[in-house]
Amino acid sequence: MGLKNHLLKVIEWKDDTHTSIVYRFPVDDRYAIMQGSRLIVNPSQAAVFTSRGRIADVFGPGSYKLDTDVIPILTKLANWKYAFENPKDADVYFVSTKQFTNVKWGTTNPIMMRDADFGAIRLRGYGNFSFKVSDPAKFMAEIFGTVKKFTTEDISNYLKNIILSTLTDSIGESKIPALDLAAKYSELGDKTQEIASDRFAELGLEVTDVTIQNLSLPPEVEKALDERSTMGILGGVMGTYQQYNATHAMRDMAKNPGGSNSAMNMGMGVTAGMAMGQMMGQQFTQGMGAKDAPKTAKCVKCGADIKVGAKFCPECGAKQTEEGKTCPNCGATVKANAKFCSECGAAIVKKCPKCGAEVKGKSKFCPECGEKL
Incomplete structure (x- = not known):
């Protein structure tokens, strides 16, 4: 009776901490795991039996009656040959498998x-x-x-x-x-x-x-990103960002021209001034380049770009002035078959080569003298 009273009838772990991963079931001198004990493994748990420093058996969720058929490895390690023999080296650990x-x-x-x-x-x-x-x-x-x-x-x-x-x-x-x-x-x-x-x-x-x-x-990087967003150059054009920064430096220096940091301010001013000078110089150069760009015309023969007023094409050598009529309005020379002046837009009136009378439309004879046109 004495030994039987020490039998653990139910081995079970009810976790109420929600943070425990492993729990060692208490087995001491007063209690012993014997054949016939009931092992209950709850959902999201596993029971691990160890003996003499080795993992013997692992049980998933379910209810098990412990005997030599259920725990063969532990039986071999702990010599469970007879009922109520106390395997002193055996321990039971419950492992939580929940998330x-x-x-x-x-x-x-x-x-x-x-x-x-x-x-x-x-x-x-x-x-x-x-x-x-x-x-x-x-x-x-x-x-x-x-x-x-x-x-x-x-x-x-x-x-x-x-x-x-x-x-x-x-x-x-x-x-x-x-x-x-x-x-x-x-x-x-x-x-x-x-x-x-x-x-x-x-x-x-x-x-x-x-x-x-x-x-x-870092705060300095976040500030730089905000400034770049303001400039609309999130693609990484750092040159414009530097110019923008130089402008702000000049503005701040203008607000505080004096003070103990005048030398530092002077250096910042030089740097900012150089940046602004380069920026303004580039804009001035671009503006002058656009203003001084020579006007061009098309060659009457090959279509190449040539300087306005050129008499011959540098590509094909064709003469650029053609024999033709004179505009009665501005005196510009136009093509013989032109109906309007290319310079002033005035209508070109055909004249009789004999009497000088004006001939309109597609008349083949002069209406004044009858000269064939």
């Missing part, structure tokens, strides 16, 4: 990012991730050890370091510009989850989600 969500992560130290426009940038960020135990036996072997209880707090810092390390790799591999980071949080989270999966699997874990809530740029 642990909303585990916070954040950057303790900045993440380095290399950007095409701004060079090396220090990023800070935060978010959360979710994970679960996918292989209880591997998790027990790699992480747990022999403590009585193991919670998310005991492993969260280690997992956070994995997330931050893989996030750094994700940012480097994606080559996303700093300007576009805010629009790529989901893409970076998926990439980080993909890279972290292998490292989690080595621990018997599965990362089920990685969420990036914020990636913040």
Whole structure:
């Protein structure tokens, strides 16, 4: 009777903490796991039997009557040959296989990012991730050890370091510009989850989600981005941005011409003045170039561009003046068959070569003297 009273009839773990990952069922000198005991494994749990430092048997959700048929490995290790023989070296651990969500992560130290426009940038960020135990036996072997209880707090810092390390790799591999980071949080989270999966699997874990809530740029970079947005040159035209910055420097210097920083202001003024001078010089040169550009005309024969007033074409050598009529309005020479003057637009009137009378329309004879035209 004495020994039978020490029999554990039900072995079960009812987790009320919602943060426990592993729970060691209390088995001491007063109690013993005997044949005939009932093992109850609730949903989202696994029961792991260990003996003499080795993992013996793993049970998924269900109800089990412990005997030599149900736990053959433990029977072999602990010599369960007879009923009520006390296997003193056996322990029972319950492992939670549910998903642990909303585990916070954040950057303790900045993440380095290399950007095409701004060079090396220090990023800070935060978010959360979710994970679960996918292989209880591997998790027990790699992480747990022999403590009585193991919670998310005991492993969260280690997992956070994995997330931050893989996030750094994700940012480097994606080559996303700093300007576009805010629009790529989901893409970076998926990439980080993909890279972290292998490292989690080595621990018997599965990362089920990685969420990036914020990636913040240094204040000076954010200010530069705001100014570039104002200029409408988000494509990266840094020359115009420098000119814009020089203009603001000159404006600020004009507001405070004196003070103890006059030498520094003078240097800034010279720099700003040079930038403004270059900008104005370029505009002046462009304006003069547009004003002094020579006018051109088309060759009457080959159509090449030639200088207005040229008598011969430099390409084909054709003479540019043609024998023809004189405009009665402006005196310009026009083609013989022209109906209007190309200079003033006046109508060209045909005259009789004999009497000089004006001949209109397509008449073949002069209406005054009868001369054939």
